[in-house]
Amino acid sequence: MFHIYCPHCCEYREEEEFHASGQAHIPRPLDPDACTDQEWGEYMYFRKNPRGIHHELWVHAAGCRKFFNITRDTQTYEIKEVYKIGEQPSVVANSDQ
Amino acid sequence: MSDVTLETPEEQPIKLVENQLPDDNTVGDKVVGESPLHHADLDSIAQKGPQEGGVYFREQKLMGMLTLRCVPSAAQQKTIKSLLGVALPMEPLTSVTKGEGEEAISVRWISPDEWLIIVAGDKAFELESRFHEKLKGHFSIVNVSGGSTIFEVSGDHVVDMLKKSTAVDFHISEFPVGKVVSTVFAKSGAVICRIGEKHFELVVRRSFADYLWLWIQDASREYGLAVKA
Known part of the structure; x- marks a missing residue:
């Protein structure tokens, strides 16, 4: 019983319509062949696991099937902000500033 | 390897769309389409079963459904309007309907x-062909008629029945006539459109049609279910 705002449908929907797809803002290296193993490994495998503010990619799987970003507090589950792909979050953790 | 001669096939125009309905002339006997709930024999239930109830159920059989995907430019929107006879609903969760019976056309917003x-089932191929003929630019139109079927539910207790099946708020102030949502419906999925205050249309997957028909029977039992032909 947890409502999530979909920025494409422009309304709150039940959590069961959504799926979390992990950390947001992970750009694929523009030239993969020029990456070092470490750069590629970090892109491929290493993810943040913060306590507090976390930017996540979600998909409205049972609705419009669009991806969007959520800024969520991993301690309280509170959703601080919802924003579309390509936009930047306005709520960020102090350590990220 | 060297013995193999690759023949270039004669140039044939690529057929973008094919009519999914069988051509009666080529198969001799007329092929009768069977809807996903054909086995339930709803016509007999409508005749012999209860005529009154809190929930009325009807399957809109073998309707033609097309999925249009594009980010329409102003010119494309104009062409689409001339093809459909109605403008595309650009507002989220809205739909437009025009005409009645065989001529009826309904366009539902699914995503941006x-x-x-x-x-109507026999109009889909013609409309799809006209899209390929007239609409320019980047778009896709696919005939998805075979993948889904439409349930029409109505009656005084229709909202009570729907409430058991999905978490969407069906209050008339939140869910006015014409609104359309894609959502989880009884652990399956459905595109739900309100076509009247106590009248809804559910586009459901054909593979889930039997399950959802059983579900709706169960969910409507306390209100009384009447099937319409």
Whole structure:
């Protein structure tokens, strides 16, 4: 019983319509062949696991099937902000500033 | 390897769309379409079963459904309007319906770049062909008639029945006539459109049609279910 705002449908929907797809803002290296193993490994495998503010990619799987970003507090589950792909979050953790 | 001669096939125009309905002339006997609930024999239930109830159920059989995907430019929107006879609903969760019976056309917003167009079963191929003929630019239109079927539910207790099946708020102030949502419906999925205050249309997957028909029977039992032909 947890409502999530979909920025494409422009309304709150039940959590069961959504799926979390992990950390947001992970750009694929523009030239993969020029990456070092470490750069590629970090892109491929290493993810943040913060306590507090976390930017996540979600998909409205049972609705419009669009991806969007959520800024969520991993301690309280509170959703601080919802924003579309390509936009930047306005709520960020102090350590990220 | 060297013995193999690769023949270039004669140039044939690529057929973008094919009519999914069988051509009566080529198969001799007329092929009768069977809807996903054909086995339930709803016509007999409608005759022999209860005529009154809190929930009325009807399957809109073998409707034509097209999925249109594009981010329409102004010119494309104009062309689409001339093809459909109605403008694309650009506002989220809205739909437009025009005409009645065989001529009826209904366009539903599914996502910012996707619409579901519902027409009579034998009109889908013609409309799809006209899209390929007239609409320019980047778009996709696919005939998805075979993948889904439409349930029409109505009656005084229809909202009570729907409430058991999905978490969407069906209060008339939140869910006015014409609104359309894609959502989880009884652990399956459905595109739900309100076509009247106590009248809804559910586009459901054909593989889930039997399950959802059983579900709706169960959910409607306390209100009384009447099937319409």
